[in-house]
Amino acid sequence: MSAVGLVASILLGFVFLVSGGSKIAAGPAWPEQARGLGAPSVVVLVLPWLEIVLGAVLVMQLAPGVAAATALLVLVAFTALILRRLSQGRHPPCACFGAWSTKPLGPSHVVRNVGFMALAVVVLLA
Numbered sequence: 001m002s003a004v005g006l007v008a009s010i011l012l013g014f015v016f017l018v019s020g021g022s023k024i025a026a027g028p029a030w031p032e033q034a035r036g037l038g039a040p041s042v043v044v045l046v047l048p049w050l051e052i053v054l055g056a057v058l059v060m061q062l063a064p065g066v067a068a069a070t071a072l073l074v075l076v077a078f079t080a081l082i083l084r085r086l087s088q089g090r091h092p093p094c095a096c097f098g099a100w101s102t103k104p105l106g107p108s109h110v111v112r113n114v115g116f117m118a119l120a121v122v123v124l125l126a
Contacts, residue, residue, distance in 0.1 A: 004122060005123050009126075010059050012068070012116060014055065016052070016058065018055075019048075020047070020055060022098030023097075024098070030098050054071055068120045072121065094109055
């Protein structure tokens with residue numbers, strides 16, 4: 001893997017580690033916010049742990065291609081949910097990074113996710 005791909009993988013891994021860890025650290029507030037976004041209950045239970053595992057795999061370079069493809073799919077799903085809520089005129093708290101992200105959903109969340117998706121694509125192409 002190229003140096004650019006390695007850096008992209010580590011950065012994206014860090015994003016997922018922080019995201020999953022902050023959701024767990026938020027305690028019962030995060031599941032409530034996630035349900036407010038419309039996330040299914042099973043996703044609410046599993047997502048923080050999936051993000052942590054995915055982040056660790058990306059940082060440790062265990063299977064960067066598979067991890068990047070999985071991260072890309074997760075980010076596409078997150079972004080689709082955000083776009084759906086925005087199209088409905090709903091702006092619940094983001095909840096993307098637990099207690100760190102209580103700002104109401106807006107276009108900046110979509111832009112941020114597109115940037116994260118770009119990192120995943122860089123890893124896939126590296």
